[in-house]
Amino acid sequence: MNHDDAVRNYLDHTTPQYLDKLAEWIRIPSVAGVPERQRHLTRSANWLAGELRDAGFPSTEIWEGVQGPAVFAEWKAAPGAPTILIYSHHDVRAVKDENWDQTAPFEPVLRDGRLYGRGSSDAKGQVLAHIWGLAAHLAATGRTTPAVNLKWLVEGEEEAGSPGLSAILDEHRAELGADAVIFSDTLLWKAEHPALCTTVRGMVPVHLEVLGPLTDIHSGAVSGPAPNPALEISRMLTELHDEKGRIAFPAFYDSVEEISPTRREELAALPFDPADWLERSHTRSIRPEAGYSVLEQLWERPALEVIALVAGDPVGVKRATVPSMASVDISVRTVAGQSVNEVAALIRRWFEVHKSPDFDYRLSVDTETAQEPYRTPPNPVLDALSRSMAKGFEVPSVGRMGNAGGGPAELLSSRLDVPVVFFGTGLVEDNWHDSDESVRVDMLRAGAATLAFLWAELGS
Known part of the structure; x- marks a missing residue:
């Protein structure tokens, strides 16, 4: 069995196991900014640290933030290979239980190929895709250690504006040194047409x-x-x-900055249908900005x-x-x-x-929790991720897109002096921050495959 088939075979056979893990994590109501949920943020951090140890990480630590703890893990066993820092978050948005119809927010259910529950997509599902992809990489290659050096920083207060992240980056600058950051808290364009995010507002x-x-x-x-x-x-x-x-x-x-001709061509290449967008985004109408397409308005304006x-x-x-x-x-x-x-x-x-x-x-x-926009510069990790996504999602190539929301990408890049590359498994129809949040299981699996392929390519 070749490497690519071995990755997919592992993911197919372990899908129930990893969905159970994600459901277990979702049951921890690690809501940001709610004092009575504070202990659950600690429980969530300890749960993730345990999973990372089970995945093989020899070093895991809990770092206290302002409102919630962050999880740091490190696995450096590939001399000469790149070092990648994975960034995401384990805190989730507050919920209005009375608005949920598919299930209660922290009682996950699997239905019609989707796992429902707060954090299933934003962003616990994205973190689990990394753990799953690493396991697939090890299983498919027969390695006992990753082909690249991996570090993790999964914070517990992103949904509150990351008030403690700046201090964490300053205090732990030496431990967080890397060649690039993979930022996993973003969306894909469509399930049938995945695109690689290269900008955030x-x-x-x-x-x-x-x-x-x-x-x-x-x-x-x-x-x-x-x-x-x-x-x-x-x-x-x-x-x-x-x-x-x-x-x-x-x-x-x-x-x-005016949108470059190259960027306009990238966004114009994405399939966009107004009726499809209105259905997936649950928005009643489109309010255009003169001179700009909807996608330009969404990601570049x-x-x-x-x-x-x-x-x-x-x-x-x-x-x-x-x-x-x-x-x-x-x-x-x-x-x-x-x-x-x-x-x-x-x-x-x-x-x-x-x-x-x-x-x-x-x-x-509030300039303390405000976030600067960020654009990923050309770099080898971005190119490798593009190729790995095409294999992971089984498409000829992947497009380019942006993220309408924000995130501490510029902060990570400037403090650590490395490029930030985005990779997420969410879709606009996953209902982030809303009722009935869910994640498509096939998107998690394709994301995990992407990461397994990426570690193998970067390690070579």
């Missing part, structure tokens, strides 16, 4: 509170002359975009989204009051050419100009 979080009356006041007593912060925050939100739908901060687009908006009595019995405060959380997605500090300054300047003397305001632009 940056992200600047903004929180605004508008203060009106000193307390909530019965609207029948003060309606009319009372300053209503819900109306004021609505006014400000409508002015965040101009009549063409562009973000209205002055000079915001001045440093945005900035965006501004309201992600939380609260005023008055959003749940329960309405008290018929003018609210004393309204608040909004905004996510500003940035692209190549823009920087966190530059964008933060533009945001603060805009709010100073647009606020009214009839209200008080509290504006927070």
